[in-house]
Amino acid sequence: MGKTTKYGQWALHALFLLISAAALLPFLLLVSSSITDEQEIIKSGYSLFPSQISFAAYDYLMKDAEAILRSYGISVAVTVIGTIASLLMISLFAYPISRKDMPFRNGLSFYVFFTMLFNGGLVPTYYVYTQILDLKNTIWALIIPILLLNGFYVLLARTFFATSIPVPVIESAYIDGAGEFRIFFRIVMPLSLPILATIGLFQVIHYWNDWFNALIFVTDSKLFSLQYLLNKILLDIQFLSSSEMGGNQAEMIAALPKESVRMAMAVIGVIPILVSYPFFQKYFVKGLTVGAVKG
Amino acid sequence: MKKGFRMMTALMAVCVTSAAVLTACSTKSNEPAKPSAGGAAQEAKPGSNLPPAELAMAFFTTSSQTQGIAAVQEELSKLTKAKINATVKLVPVSYGSYLQQMNLMQASGEKLDLFVSGLGQYSTQVAQGRLMPLDDLLNKYGSNIKKYVDAPFLDAARINGKLYSIPGIRDLASDRGIAMRKDLIDKYKIDVSKIKTFDDLDAVFKTIKDNEPGVTPLVSYQANSNPADTMLGTKFDNLDDGLGVMALDDSSLKVMNLYDNKFYTDTLNTVRRWYTAGYIPKDAAVTKDNANDLIKAGRAFSYFTTMKPGYAQQASRAAGKEIVTVSFSDPNIVTLNLTRFNWAISNNSKEPERAMMFLDLMYSDKDIINLLAWGIEGKDYVKKSDNMIDYPEGVTASTVQYGLNQGWLFGNQFLSYVFSPDPADLWQQMDKFNKGAIKSKALGFTPDMTSLKTESVAVMNVVNQYKNGLHTGTLDPQSVLPEFNKKLKDAGIDKIIAEKQKQLDEWAKTKKQ
Numbered sequence: 001m002g003k004t005t006k007y008g009q010w011a012l013h014a015l016f017l018l019i020s021a022a023a024l025l026p027f028l029l030l031v032s033s034s035i036t037d038e039q040e041i042i043k044s045g046y047s048l049f050p051s052q053i054s055f056a057a058y059d060y061l062m063k064d065a066e067a068i069l070r071s072y073g074i075s076v077a078v079t080v081i082g083t084i085a086s087l088l089m090i091s092l093f094a095y096p097i098s099r100k101d102m103p104f105r106n107g108l109s110f111y112v113f114f115t116m117l118f119n120g121g122l123v124p125t126y127y128v129y130t131q132i133l134d135l136k137n138t139i140w141a142l143i144i145p146i147l148l149l150n151g152f153y154v155l156l157a158r159t160f161f162a163t164s165i166p167v168p169v170i171e172s173a174y175i176d177g178a179g180e181f182r183i184f185f186r187i188v189m190p191l192s193l194p195i196l197a198t199i200g201l202f203q204v205i206h207y208w209n210d211w212f213n214a215l216i217f218v219t220d221s222k223l224f225s226l227q228y229l230l231n232k233i234l235l236d237i238q239f240l241s242s243s244e245m246g247g248n249q250a251e252m253i254a255a256l257p258k259e260s261v262r263m264a265m266a267v268i269g270v271i272p273i274l275v276s277y278p279f280f281q282k283y284f285v286k287g288l289t290v291g292a293v294k295g
Numbered sequence: 296m297k298k299g300f301r302m303m304t305a306l307m308a309v310c311v312t313s314a315a316v317l318t319a320c321s322t323k324s325n326e327p328a329k330p331s332a333g334g335a336a337q338e339a340k341p342g343s344n345l346p347p348a349e350l351a352m353a354f355f356t357t358s359s360q361t362q363g364i365a366a367v368q369e370e371l372s373k374l375t376k377a378k379i380n381a382t383v384k385l386v387p388v389s390y391g392s393y394l395q396q397m398n399l400m401q402a403s404g405e406k407l408d409l410f411v412s413g414l415g416q417y418s419t420q421v422a423q424g425r426l427m428p429l430d431d432l433l434n435k436y437g438s439n440i441k442k443y444v445d446a447p448f449l450d451a452a453r454i455n456g457k458l459y460s461i462p463g464i465r466d467l468a469s470d471r472g473i474a475m476r477k478d479l480i481d482k483y484k485i486d487v488s489k490i491k492t493f494d495d496l497d498a499v500f501k502t503i504k505d506n507e508p509g510v511t512p513l514v515s516y517q518a519n520s521n522p523a524d525t526m527l528g529t530k531f532d533n534l535d536d537g538l539g540v541m542a543l544d545d546s547s548l549k550v551m552n553l554y555d556n557k558f559y560t561d562t563l564n565t566v567r568r569w570y571t572a573g574y575i576p577k578d579a580a581v582t583k584d585n586a587n588d589l590i591k592a593g594r595a596f597s598y599f600t601t602m603k604p605g606y607a608q609q610a611s612r613a614a615g616k617e618i619v620t621v622s623f624s625d626p627n628i629v630t631l632n633l634t635r636f637n638w639a640i641s642n643n644s645k646e647p648e649r650a651m652m653f654l655d656l657m658y659s660d661k662d663i664i665n666l667l668a669w670g671i672e673g674k675d676y677v678k679k680s681d682n683m684i685d686y687p688e689g690v691t692a693s694t695v696q697y698g699l700n701q702g703w704l705f706g707n708q709f710l711s712y713v714f715s716p717d718p719a720d721l722w723q724q725m726d727k728f729n730k731g732a733i734k735s736k737a738l739g740f741t742p743d744m745t746s747l748k749t750e751s752v753a754v755m756n757v758v759n760q761y762k763n764g765l766h767t768g769t770l771d772p773q774s775v776l777p778e779f780n781k782k783l784k785d786a787g788i789d790k791i792i793a794e795k796q797k798q799l800d801e802w803a804k805t806k807k808q
Contacts, residue, residue, distance in 0.1 A: 042584060042592040063693060067359055127403040215392040216399065221361055235391030236357045258588070 034263035057260035094157035116151035141217035354395040412639035439659035451739035460637035465703035471621035521766035525599035529624035539792040542708025563772035570768025579767035604724035626732035657706030657749030667705035670697030750787035
C-alpha cells in the first residue's frame, strides 16, 4: 500500500468520523438533556454532560404512564398492522400490473400514477372516511387513510416485479401446475424480499411517525398515537403557558418540567425505529440498488 | 390456461380496490357514547312537551385529564333532559387540532350544533357563512343571556349588525403592569407605592442590577410578549392585527400608524435605555424562555404583563415565589377580548332553537355551569363553603378525572364556584373590573382585510422582522426605526390603514342607527 493511499485512507476515516459525530451528537444531546434537571436547563442551557442529573421528566411521563403506554401500544399496533396490510395491498396491486399479459394494465397503472399527482383534497377525504366509511374514532382511521396504498411504492414494486422476476420462472411454475395465487405467494413474493423490505421500512417509518391521521380522524383520547400525543402535549403546554390560568392550574403548569419532558418524549418516540432499523439494513442496501443491475 | 390467468389477475385487481372498503366496513372498535337514558322518569317540566333532541357541543381541551368527561356528559344530559327535553353530546377536541376539526366537521356535514368560535377565526367563520345569525333565537329563547351579558359586550360580537356568537362572562378586561419578586422588594426596601409610571422603574432596576448578580431585572413574559408590547397596550386598541391602531382615549375613531407615532418612539427609547443599562437580557429578542421559569430558577426579577383581579396570587403560584404587582393603566376592553372564545350555533345545526335554549341554561343554571366548569361534586371537587370548593381527599390537580379547568369557557363563569385558594369574592371583583374598564370606542369593530391580503402579508413580514428587536431594546430605534418605517410604507401599510379607516367609519354609521 502506497503512502498516498494511506494518507487518503486516514483522511477518509477522519471525514467519516466527523460525519458520524455530526449524526450522533445531536442525539446524545437529546438524551442527556432529557435527564438534566429542568432548573439547570433554564440556568445554563443544554449540555452534553449535565452537572445536575434528574429523572424528573421520566417521572412526569410515568405519572401519565397510562396514556403514554396506551398511545405507544396504538402506535406499535398501527405500525405492525399497517405495514403488513400495506405491503400486501401494494404487492397485490403492483404484481398484476407488472405482468405483460394482464388486461387493462396500462389503464390501471395510469390510475395509480394519476392519484399521485391529483387528489380530492382534505374535505372530500374527510367526508369519505367519516361519513361514508364511518372510520372516525376507530383504529382503522390511523391505518387506512392516506398511508395504506402509496402510489409511488406501487410503481416502485411494479418496476421490481417487471425487471427482476424472470418470466420463464413463472411459466415453468405454470407447467408444473401452480395456480396464480400459489405462484404469487410461493415464488414471486420470496424472490422480492429486497423490495418488500425496502418499502416495508419506509412504511414502518411513515406509520410510526404519522400524527396527521390522528389529528384529522381521531378525537377520542384512547386512540391517540404516540406522535400525536407528543404533538398535543407540546401544543397544550404552549397554550397553557401563554394564557393566564386560575388557581390550581397555575400550580400544575409551574411544576411541569417542560424542556426535559420534550426531550424525554423524543427519546421514547425514537427507540422502536432505532431497534428495527438494523434488521432492515441488509435488505435496504440491496433494495435501493435494484433497477441499476440488470440480468 | 390463458383465459384462467386473465380472470385471476383481474380478480386480484378487484380484490385490491375492494379490500380497503371491506376492511373499513368490518368492525368499529369504539362506539360513540350513547345518550344516557337516565332522567327519563323525571316529573313533568316545561321541557317535556318538546320533542326529544340531541345536541352535539364541541369545545377544545388543553389537558390530558379528560376521562371524567363521559360522566359529566351523563349528568349534564339528565339535567337538560328534564329542562329542555334534550340530551347533550360533548365533543371535546384537543386544542391543537380544534380549528381544523371544526372546519372539517362543518364542511362534511357532521352533526354539530354548538361550538366555540373565535381563536382568531371569528370573522373568517362568519364570512364563510358557517355561523347561524342569533338575533331571533336570542329574542325568543335567550332571556337569561340578555340578562347576564352586558349589552355592550353582546354588541361587540356583532358583525355587520348581526349577532353570530355569545361572549362568555369571564375576565374580559385587562390592565397592564409589572410583576416583581417580593423577596427582593423586601430585601432592598423598595417602596412599591412610589412606582407610578414606567419611568419610575429605572431606580428599581438599578438596585437589582447592582446588588444581585445573576438576576436580570426585567424579562419578557414569553417569546412573543415583549416589554414594549405591554407598554403600548396601555394606550392603543390594536384593531385586530396591530396594523393601523386607534388610541383608546380617542373618540374621533382615527386609525393611525402605530409605528410612526411619538408614543411609540418614546416607548422604544425607554426600552432601549433599559437594554443598554443591562436591565433586559442580551438575548431577549430571540430567547424562548418564559418569565415564570426564569423567576423560579432565580434568574429574573420582574416581567411586564396583562393583569386582572387575583393576578398576584396566581402569578405567585405559577412562579413558585411570592409576587407583587403594580398596575400602570386602567383596565381596558378591546374587541379581541370579546371575540376570543365565543359560543356559536353551527349553520348546519338541525336544532337551533334547542341549542339556544341550552346556551341560555349555560348562562343561568348554576348546576349546569358548575358541572361543565368543575365536574361532579364529591368526585372531582368537594364544597368547602357555600361558593368555595377544593379537591376531595386524595385527589390532586394531576389526578382529578375532570381536569379541564376551563370554567371561563362555559358561559357564565361568575355563577361557578371559586376554587380554593382563590379569593372568595373573585367573581365580584372580576365583574366590577369588567364593568369599570375603559371600553375602546371601536369595541365591536372587526376589520375584514381579505381585499388587501398581499399587503397584509408583506407588512406583517416587515413587522415580524423588526418587532422583537425593537420591542426588547436590542435594536437602536434611532437608526433602525426610520428604516423600519420606510419598509412598512414600501410594503403598503398606508393602504391598509386607509382601508381600515373606511371600514371603521362605515361601522360607526351602522352602529348609530
